[in-house]
Amino acid sequence: MKNTITTSSKTRYLWIDLAKALSITLVVYRHCPPSAFGLTSSVPLFFFMAGLLFNFEKHPSFTEFVKHRSKQLLVPYFCFFTLFYLFWLFVGRGLSSPEEQALPLYAPLLEYLYGRPKLVCMPLWFIACLFAMQCIFYLFKNLNRNITLVILLLLPFLPHLIDMSNTPWKLDAVCTYFPYYGIASLYKKEIFLFMENSKRYLYSFILLATYIISVWLLTDVSNEYLKILLMLVHCFSFFLPLVVLMKMITNKYGLHRSIKYIVTNAVIVLACHTYVIRLADIFITRILGLGVEFYDGNLLFKISLTMCIILLMFVPIYIINTYFPFIVGRGKIFQKKI
DSSP states (O other): OOSEEEOSSOEEEHHHHHHHHHHHHHHHHHHSSOGGGOOTTHHHHHHHHHHHTOOGGGOSSHHHHHHHHIIIIIHHHHHHHHHHHHHIIIIIHHHSOHHHHTSOTTHHHHHHHHTOOOSSOTTHHHHHHHHHHHHHHHTTTTSOHHHHHHHHHHGGGHHHHSOOTTOGGGHHHHHHHHHHHHHHHHTHHHHHHHHHOTTHHHHHHHHHHHHHHHHHHHTTOOOHHHHHHHHHHHHHHHHHHHHHHHHHHHHHHOOOHHHHHHHTTHHHHHHHHHHHHHHHHHIIIIISOOOGGGTTTOHHHHHHHHHHHHHHTHHHHHHHHHHOGGGGTOSGGGTTTO
16 A cells, blocks of 8 residues: 555655654653653654654745644644633632642633643643744744754753743743754655665664663763763654654555544644543542552553543544534634634
8 A cells, every 4th residue: 555645735644644643642651650651752752743744835934834833733722721721710620739729710821821831731831832843943944954953953952051941832842852843854855765765674773773772871871961962862763763664554554544533633632631641540540449559560551541541532532623623723713814
């Protein structure tokens, strides 16, 4: 089966959809209990796949680009926050800790405007961070590629040189994850050529060996700057073999429509999955009566819960797309206005 779907407007690469689905799944996996089995490359992979799809040519002006991305990112950011803020006001706040109940009612609003949500729908920071990252990267449009690459590689060091822990719109995270997004976009042509290279499996094997070595080194290194360099090597040596594997799978089996369904509704998954995880946790601990110790060291449980959460996400995806598409910037209201 061919690895692409060609439409009148663009070519859709099945292996990209599969890799994006995996990146979303790894983000869900990272947030599922127990936390001991979190993957360090899950968030960078999410930004890497987003960068691979970035295209300067699709949006000739910065203003047009911001309007387009506002519809795709800021509209869901506003709508999901409003929805979950109301839930927090009338339900969640009363069930939270005494410290959280003591906070003023406007505290989540300030976090939302600042682009660093914590009390309400914390995963929305992904959307705020991605929007800021994309707008900044667009300004690199006419910059020399080598200069851009140097800037991208230096940015992760910035939060360690100056305090950016409370900067608006997660600028500390923007700096940390910018190389994964920017390099994927900057070198997408080379990445696509790599995917067709006859020696890609040999190169992937070498990169995987590099990845294993980086895993071992990262457990012992204490120098923060060296750790940043190792993390870059660690992630990129994992990403390229991974996308080669995704291409090999889609070449042989194609892509199930349910995976495409998840990919095209990634914003809904990001916004809702932690609440679904929380409901699953309440069901397991309070209804089934299993203690927290059941989670400890239980990798199989973490994987199983991740798969269950992904399946449960089809419910909000269907409801939002069918009845409330405006929440994610879709529907008649947005066809001409934005």
